[in-house]
Amino acid sequence: MSQVRDIPVQEAETKRRNALADFFIRLWKKKPLGTISGIIILILIFVAIFADVLAPYGYREMHLADRFQGASAQYLLGTDQFGRDFLSRIIYGARFSLIVGLAATALNVVIAVLIGGISGFLGGKLDLVVQRFVDAWMAFPGLLILLTIMSIAGRGVPQIILVLGIAGGIGGSRVVRGAVIGIKENDYFLAARAIGSTKMRSLIRHVLPNIMPVVIIIFSINIGGVILSAAALSFLGYGLPAAIPEWGGMLSWEGRRYMEQAPWLALWPGLCLTIVVYSLNMFGDAVRDLLDPRLRGR
Amino acid sequence: MRAYIIRRLLLIIPTLFLLTILVFLSVRFIPGDVIDVIVGRMIHYGDFDRETLERMLGLDVPVHVQYGRWIGVLPTPDWVTGESHFKGLLQGTLGESLLGDDWTVEEKIIGRLPVTIELGVLALVIGLVIALPVGIYSAMRQDTAADYVGRSAAIIGMATPNFWLATMVMIFPAIWWGWSPPMEYIPFTEDPLGNLGVLIIPSVILGTALSASTMRMTRTMMLEVLRQDYIRTAWSKGLRERVVVVRHAIKNALIPVVTLIGMQLPILIGGSVIMENIFNLPGLGRLMVNALEERDYPMVSGVNLVFATAVVGVNLFIDLIYPYFDPRVRYR
Numbered sequence: 147m148s149q150v151r152d153i154p155v156q157e158a159e160t161k162r163r164n165a166l167a168d169f170f171i172r173l174w175k176k177k178p179l180g181t182i183s184g185i186i187i188l189i190l191i192f193v194a195i196f197a198d199v200l201a202p203y204g205y206r207e208m209h210l211a212d213r214f215q216g217a218s219a220q221y222l223l224g225t226d227q228f229g230r231d232f233l234s235r236i237i238y239g240a241r242f243s244l245i246v247g248l249a250a251t252a253l254n255v256v257i258a259v260l261i262g263g264i265s266g267f268l269g270g271k272l273d274l275v276v277q278r279f280v281d282a283w284m285a286f287p288g289l290l291i292l293l294t295i296m297s298i299a300g301r302g303v304p305q306i307i308l309v310l311g312i313a314g315g316i317g318g319s320r321v322v323r324g325a326v327i328g329i330k331e332n333d334y335f336l337a338a339r340a341i342g343s344t345k346m347r348s349l350i351r352h353v354l355p356n357i358m359p360v361v362i363i364i365f366s367i368n369i370g371g372v373i374l375s376a377a378a379l380s381f382l383g384y385g386l387p388a389a390i391p392e393w394g395g396m397l398s399w400e401g402r403r404y405m406e407q408a409p410w411l412a413l414w415p416g417l418c419l420t421i422v423v424y425s426l427n428m429f430g431d432a433v434r435d436l437l438d439p440r441l442r443g444r
Numbered sequence: 445m446r447a448y449i450i451r452r453l454l455l456i457i458p459t460l461f462l463l464t465i466l467v468f469l470s471v472r473f474i475p476g477d478v479i480d481v482i483v484g485r486m487i488h489y490g491d492f493d494r495e496t497l498e499r500m501l502g503l504d505v506p507v508h509v510q511y512g513r514w515i516g517v518l519p520t521p522d523w524v525t526g527e528s529h530f531k532g533l534l535q536g537t538l539g540e541s542l543l544g545d546d547w548t549v550e551e552k553i554i555g556r557l558p559v560t561i562e563l564g565v566l567a568l569v570i571g572l573v574i575a576l577p578v579g580i581y582s583a584m585r586q587d588t589a590a591d592y593v594g595r596s597a598a599i600i601g602m603a604t605p606n607f608w609l610a611t612m613v614m615i616f617p618a619i620w621w622g623w624s625p626p627m628e629y630i631p632f633t634e635d636p637l638g639n640l641g642v643l644i645i646p647s648v649i650l651g652t653a654l655s656a657s658t659m660r661m662t663r664t665m666m667l668e669v670l671r672q673d674y675i676r677t678a679w680s681k682g683l684r685e686r687v688v689v690v691r692h693a694i695k696n697a698l699i700p701v702v703t704l705i706g707m708q709l710p711i712l713i714g715g716s717v718i719m720e721n722i723f724n725l726p727g728l729g730r731l732m733v734n735a736l737e738e739r740d741y742p743m744v745s746g747v748n749l750v751f752a753t754a755v756v757g758v759n760l761f762i763d764l765i766y767p768y769f770d771p772r773v774r775y776r
Contacts, residue, residue: 278459281462287755290713293736295470297736382721412611416611419603427599
């Protein structure tokens with residue numbers, strides 16, 4: 147105890163500056179698998195950003211003479227039924243999965259905070275009505291409502307982001323609402339109200355900053371699921387347009403006929419999906435465990 | 445207890461009411477070009493134009509009137525004779541399919557229901573058969589190699605898309621051994637064993653996917669129970685591990701798992717939609733995707749409503765029977 151008191155001010159400040167580095171060291175020591183997952187996610191982000199540079203060919207570039215080629219030096223993962231380089235398509239697939247995953251999950255958070263925040267903060271009759279709608283929505287099997295809306299909205303990147311973003315956000319609003327109601331019971335919140343803090347000010351200054359942990363949790367839990375849902379929709383033909391190389395879409399009907407002839411067409415997209423979703427889940431778990439000891443082991 | 449049951453049953457009414465609104469609204473914003481597509485397809489079934497179709501779909505009246513007709517509190521005019529009848533949910537009908545045959549939506553749904561229920565029940569049972577022993581064993585041997593293997597498998601299982609797994613099962617055995625899963629559906633009444641042979645592979649794939657989260661839940665609950673005083677008492681009495689686990693721990697650990705089954709139902713339904721389409725099974729999921737392809741929106745609404753009602757019903761049922769499993773829970 148006395149040691150702590152002896153730390154000079156200067157040193158304490160250096161310590162704080164290194165908090166991020168400390169965090170990563172702790173992450174590596176306690177959650178090696180989570181750290182490896184984090185590195186895989188970094189690689190994914192890198193590949194997605196520099197897809198144009200990394201991919202040896204364009205994702206639409208056809209080499210009709212080289213259809214169904216196996217892996218070779220020229221085509222590292224072989225080619226598909228149009229002679230398109232499969233590695234290039236997998237690389238661009240990373241970009242589309244990541245765009246949809248990040249954007250839709252970000253929208254999840256915004257919608258969840260809006261609905262859950264307002265419903266929980268204002269409470270009363272509004273809360274009662276809104277929550278019954280959320281109940282009804284959550285009884286709706288996710289894939290069915292997504293399929294229905296996508297069939298009406300039409301395939302496309304903006305459509306799928308909006309639909310997945312809103313659908314997941316309504317589910318997440320329950321968690322935010324719970325957190326907001328919890329905060330309202332805290333003494334500091336009551337104290338702020340007692341000294342005349344307006345509703346708006348309490349919301350912005352006291353509620354919003356304190357639901358950040360919940361927001362991080364929603365983001366980390368949802369992102370893997372969002373990518374999987376987008377892939378499932380594309381697989382069934384209601385996600386991204388067929389022209390876009392998306393991992394789920396690559397496994398869908400159009401490619402099915404050729405897969406016995408060229409099994410790599412079935413292997414790689416699914417493997418990439420599994421590894422990416424696994425990494426996102428593991429990394430999210432690891433970060434959550436380190437940030438919030440109460441969740442450990444769940 | 446009885447008061448609680450009555451209250452829960454009454455509360456189900458507003459939920460179901462809101463569900464009908466959601467189901468109804470989800471297909472109500474069909475853009476104009478989609479109507480053109482439907483008209484194009486329906487030319488085969490007779491003389492249709494845009495106006496007739498809009499009248500058939502009931503799109504010529506305001507939204508609240510459409511909803512009233514669908515529910516059955518407002519009369520629906522017959523688009524051929526012009527006579528008005530109450531034809532809606534309250535009268536027990538989900539409307540007519542747009543495919544031009546004489547089947548109503550509910551007749552088609554009832555015809556397809558058994559396959560989906562069989563697939564779902566099989567998957568659920570397989571999921572539990574995998575998840576419970578692994579979860580319990582994992583908790584008994586916490587932090588050993590066996591525990592790590594079990595947990596890693598569960599996490600990988602949660603990340604693996606079931607449609608990919610199914611695709612692999614279709615393709616690789618065919619290449620390696622020339623064997624493909626059966627794609628021809630055999631009704632249970634004709635050949636029960638053949639029927640099982642068709643359903644077993646999609647059920648195992650679905651069940652494996654479900655077992656991941658059940659296994660994690662079982663393990664967590666089991667760990668919590670194993671730390672309790674009465675378990676320590678059981679140990680100190682000198683009981684064998686088998687007796688401690690089977691007679692004392694499992695019963696208490698498995699109670700929350702019952703609730704998980706209800707929560708997994710939406711995932712199970714989504715999974716069965718995918719499996720029925722890959723393995724060509726004539727269930728509700730296949731009906732749903734066909735209806736979407738044909739833009740048969742009354743059918744889409746019907747399937748959605750049936751599935752959503754099933755989720756609400758099963759969860760209510762689980763809540764109501766919960767005190768039976770756990771006498772500590774008393775409802776007032």
